[in-house]
Amino acid sequence: SYQPITLFITRYNYGLMDFKISPVMNAEEILDKAFGRASKKTKEAKDRVDRKKKTASVKLNTVAHIIEDTIGRYEDEFPTLDILPEFYYEIIDIIIGIDDLKRSLGAINWAKRRAKRTLMEAAREVVSKEEEDEIEKVMNQAYARTDSFLKQVNENLEFLKDARKKLNSLPDIRPEHPTVAVAGYPNVGKSELVSQISSGKPKIDVYPFTTQEVGIGHFFLGYRKCQLLDTPGMLDRPKEERNEIEMQAVKALESLADLIIFLFDPTETCGYPMEKQEELCREIKDELSEIKFIEVENKLDLDRTDSDRFKISALEGENLDELTEMIKSALSEKYPMDNIKEEDLKYIKDPEKAPEEPFTDFEDLDY
Numbered sequence: 001s002y003q004p005i006t007l008f009i010t011r012y013n014y015g016l017m018d019f020k021i022s023p024v025m026n027a028e029e030i031l032d033k034a035f036g037r038a039s040k041k042t043k044e045a046k047d048r049v050d051r052k053k054k055t056a057s058v059k060l061n062t063v064a065h066i067i068e069d070t071i072g073r074y075e076d077e078f079p080t081l082d083i084l085p086e087f088y089y090e091i092i093d094i095i096i097g098i099d100d101l102k103r104s105l106g107a108i109n110w111a112k113r114r115a116k117r118t119l120m121e122a123a124r125e126v127v128s129k130e131e132e133d134e135i136e137k138v139m140n141q142a143y144a145r146t147d148s149f150l151k152q153v154n155e156n157l158e159f160l161k162d163a164r165k166k167l168n169s170l171p172d173i174r175p176e177h178p179t180v181a182v183a184g185y186p187n188v189g190k191s192e193l194v195s196q197i198s199s200g201k202p203k204i205d206v207y208p209f210t211t212q213e214v215g216i217g218h219f220f221l222g223y224r225k226c227q228l229l230d231t232p233g234m235l236d237r238p239k240e241e242r243n244e245i246e247m248q249a250v251k252a253l254e255s256l257a258d259l260i261i262f263l264f265d266p267t268e269t270c271g272y273p274m275e276k277q278e279e280l281c282r283e284i285k286d287e288l289s290e291i292k293f294i295e296v297e298n299k300l301d302l303d304r305t306d307s308d309r310f311k312i313s314a315l316e317g318e319n320l321d322e323l324t325e326m327i328k329s330a331l332s333e334k335y336p337m338d339n340i341k342e343e344d345l346k347y348i349k350d351p352e353k354a355p356e357e358p359f360t361d362f363e364d365l366d367y
Contacts, residue, residue, distance in 0.1 A: 090252035183235035184263035
């Protein structure tokens with residue numbers, strides 16, 4: 001009887017870019033691994049020439065399979081660029097270079113295919129030889145060509161080795177979660193605000209394109225997990241003071257953020273007069289005009305102005321409940337709760353605990 005294919009899907013975890021890439025070896029290391037394993041292979045046969053043929057064949061096949069498996073693993077584990085969320089696509093382009101990554105992955109694929117074809121052809125050819133020196137010659141020629149193929153792409157392997165380190169250093173930011181970015185000059189209280197609003201202790205990470213630490217906090221919109229980002233090196237200085245990489249990072253942030261809280265320090269103890277703070281706010285509003293803004297004055301415990309901006313003290317926790325409700329109200333227009341099924345609510349707070357359930361309903365699948 002007909003048995004439907006069973007697919008396994010983990011719910012609500014599609015946006016996590018948890019790059020688990022194996023350490024990348026250079027050409028010399030891959031060759032040493034392949035030839036070393038092959039050197040231990042032998043085959044028994046009554047006839048000496050027949051034994052030589054079988055041993056040469058198994059050695060050649062071993063080298064081919066190790067090279068194919070090693071390089072194939074790198075190809076499988078590096079992200080599929082065409083389906084990356086826009087935020088991660090932009091970030092990877094900044095820290096690695098999308099074109100360079102595609103080029104290097106293409107190069108190692110070429111070397112893998114050429115090496116495999118050469119070695120497999122040689123494995124078949126040695127079987128037809130009747131002299132030991134002819135068998136040795138075929139095997140050595142195949143090894144030499146394989147050595148050449150891999151060394152031609154050694155620069156690409158070194159590039160991928162460095163790219164892996166950078167990908168593994170990316171902060172755990174999930175593009176599918178509602179996202180609030182906190183902007184404003186240094187020392188206005190951004191990290192304190194992120195810490196106070198977050199439901200737990202914010203995670204501190206370093207972006208690969210800045211030496212400054214980034215606070216990533218979380219809170220909940222009903223049952224929906226939201227993320228709150230401090231933005232050092234991006235939204236804390238005028239455009240003319242940013243370097244090219246920071247400019248690109250702002251562009252990436254534009255695809256991620258649903259709301260920006262611009263934090264003012266009316267006491268000016270941050271080191272920046274209100275006039276400059278207001279100029280920065282206007283500039284960022286113009287630059288990110290598609291994103292909602294909430295202007296907030298901090299350090300209410302030290303000074304209160306007569307402006308219409310909402311006022312808080314992040315340090316003392318004053319008016320933070322009201323600010324949190326303002327944030328949730330702004331986000332709820334884009335992320336309503338009424339489209340979430342009752343049976344899925346328990347998984348939204350902790351998507352990692354969502355079970356891997358068999359999925360056999362093909363009615364809504366596109367082919």
